[in-house]
Structures are given as structure tokens and as C-alpha cells.
Amino acid sequence: MANQGKKPTRRSERALAFQVLYGLSFSPATTEGALRAAYAASPDVADRAENEKSDRHDPATAPQGYAWEVIHGVWKTQAELDEAVSGFSQNWRVERMGRVELTLLRIAVYEMLFRDDVPAKVAMNEAIELSKQFGDDNSRGFINGILDAVARALESGRLSPKGQ
Numbered sequence: 001m002a003n004q005g006k007k008p009t010r011r012s013e014r015a016l017a018f019q020v021l022y023g024l025s026f027s028p029a030t031t032e033g034a035l036r037a038a039y040a041a042s043p044d045v046a047d048r049a050e051n052e053k054s055d056r057h058d059p060a061t062a063p064q065g066y067a068w069e070v071i072h073g074v075w076k077t078q079a080e081l082d083e084a085v086s087g088f089s090q091n092w093r094v095e096r097m098g099r100v101e102l103t104l105l106r107i108a109v110y111e112m113l114f115r116d117d118v119p120a121k122v123a124m125n126e127a128i129e130l131s132k133q134f135g136d137d138n139s140r141g142f143i144n145g146i147l148d149a150v151a152r153a154l155e156s157g158r159l160s161p162k163g164q
Contacts, residue, residue: 008048013066014126016044018134021073025099035075039063066090074110077162079107084113084159088149100135101142108147114152115163118149 004044008016020042029035029093039045063072074081085105094102110129123148131139135157153159 007077008067009063010066011126011129012039014070014107014130015133016042017068017070017074018042018130019044019105020067021074021106022099022103024075025103028073032072035072038049039068039071070107070110073114077110077114078106081109084109084150085146088146088153098135098139101131101139102106104130104135104139104143105146108143109150112147112150113159116161120154123150124151 010069020039023047024038029038085102086094104127108123111123112120124144127147128140133141154161
């Protein structure tokens, strides 16, 4: 890993969170232990642990870092996030959305509603950037439209941040 000894960027942490949460869309974790195991099994997590020469990402050790905070937060609040997403997605049920798009929307809406340290514009921009990496040409517009509606609802007070 090129940035050995450096703290991972939030963007790389979001990408890791996306990859783990996307994988969970195929094989959901029903317990926090299963969630930790899915996190620890991620190739990026294993690479980081090897490069850091630490047990930071050992499944027996409590996971930490921004990626884990997002993964755990999205997992715990998924029903609430899906409700918010479906409330702002015109004519799209959550069950019919692409898994890439839904995962990115869950991450961004989680950051917008539950993270005081992430401005809505940053959450939106990061989701759009990740959609360029993981989605198709239609992903950006779809994600931007829903997140823009969520941001406007937050600004107008129709939707309240939950804090953490």
C-alpha cells in the first residue's frame, strides 16, 4: 500500500465502506459479529492490516476507523435510510434500485442524517465520485437527483438530522 504509515483518506474509507456494504447486499449480516466478520474479510482490510503490521483489522479486535463507523452506522439504520431514500425517489421502490446505487445512497444519506462532521454537499459529492468508480453512466444523475432532494429537505427543515 502506497500510504503505509499514513491515515487513510475519508474517500478511501468511503470506498471501503461501499465495497463491504455492497457485498452485504448479496449476503446480509444478521448480527454485529457477522458484520465484523464481513468487514474483516474484505481484501482491502486484510491488505491494510498486513501493511500496518497491526491487529487493527483482526476480527477479534474491535474494528475502528471511518469505514467501520459508516458500515456499522448504515447497517444499524438501514430501515430508516431506506425509508428516506424511498421518500425522495419518485416512482422507484428501494427493492427495484440497483445495488450499487442503493448502497451509495445509503452511505450518503447516512452521512447527511447521522454525521454532524460531514456537510451534506460533501456527502453528495463523495457519492457522485464513487458512482463514477463503481456505477454506470446513469448512476450519477439518479444519485444526484435523490440526494439533492434529501439536501433540500434538510435545509427546509422537512427532514431533520439525527446526529450521533
